[in-house]
Amino acid sequence: MTSNDLVKSILQRDVDEQDRILKSTEVTKPCPVDIDLGNLLVWDPNVVDQQAYKENREEYIKNTMRDNMQLFVNALWQVPIERHDNAVVAKLPDAKTVVPREKPVPKPKPLTKWQKFAQSKGIVKRNKSKFVWDETKQEWGRRYGYKKANDDTKPWLIEVPGSADPNEDQFAKRLAAKKERVAKNEFQRLKNIARANKINVRNDGAIINKKSSTNDVKKALATAKYSDASMGQFSEQAAPDEARQTRGFSKKRKFESNLGSLKNEKNKQLKLFEQMNSSTAK
């Protein structure tokens, strides 16, 4: 063999070797790797080669990563495969490793007044049908909600009962009764919420024993301050840094002085204009 041919054959051999390594899907590891396809997890218990790691960290990590990925992809192709419109989909098995809860266990909600009563009496909820037969319209309509069947408030004729005042508007009466029922339901819903969150609410809606937040106190202070005849100008400071604390809560707005330095004003306005233009230019 001539030296030229020899060189060529050596180079070819190297190229083949490289090809073989690149195209190989075989990976051998001293300790078998644990693959959890359900979680897309590869758990590699092999001992880290300390020397190789110290020599070239990035290279070592890349190689181990590549090997593990290869094993993972091999396992992925073992799993039953479906094809949907040119997309190959693998059906993953259930997850093996148990992952801890992300959020804490939800607390049981306190029962509403009705739920408590139903529990004590042993009343069981019976699911009603969503649609009812409307005799007048001769069709099925919703039991409740938009355009419900047998809507009480929408008759074209209401007979005035014998005992009623002839000048009373029966239609308005029915509408008012409906509004009353809706309001009552809303009220009871809110009472349930208050009871669940342990907020003491009085009849008129005011909250008893309410612990004021800091913002409430600041607002109250600011309000009290400007509630006197001179709008709090001559009142003492309640705290040394009161002005800072109550900054957002006082009613009176502060403006620049009318006869202040006009040159400063001009500069400020020019700067504002520049700012406006630069932001709009972006």
Add this chain to the structure above:
Amino acid sequence: MRPLTDEETKILFEKLSKYIGDNVRMLLERPDGLYTFRLHRERVYYCSEAIIKYASNFPRKELLSFGTCFGRFTKTRKFRLHITALDFIAPYAKFKVWLKPNAEQQFLYGHNVVKSGLGRITENTPKYNGVIVYTMNDMPLGFGVAAKSTIECRAADPMALVVFHQADVGEFLRNEDALT
């Protein structure tokens, strides 16, 4: 009377730059003295330092007007430019519209401008940009908003609206009391 707050100044400048663009600077920086804006009863007045000093001697209820009224802030803090600002805006106008003589009267009565009344329009007027309306003799008539860009104007049919009327000098007769 008080100086404008930052938000109010911003709103004012935005409105002005719709008509005169960058030349708002010219209004602020004048060689012949310090001119600025003041707010009085929700109206914005443009005046020189000296005028402000004189005007501040009057009680608020009795002070009617000082300097030039540019416009007023509405209840929801939008700025409405009045015709009284025309003298200051017209020299710095960026986009202009010239009307034919027969269309002038329509505009002065408060109507919008139709394509058939359009004499000339500056090149590259963007759509919905503020324009100053002139007669063919270069006399300013008022403000408007371009309903169509220059290119669209050329292609529009004669009865199409090209300029929305905002303010015109006829208002000096029609809305005397609203102008201060």
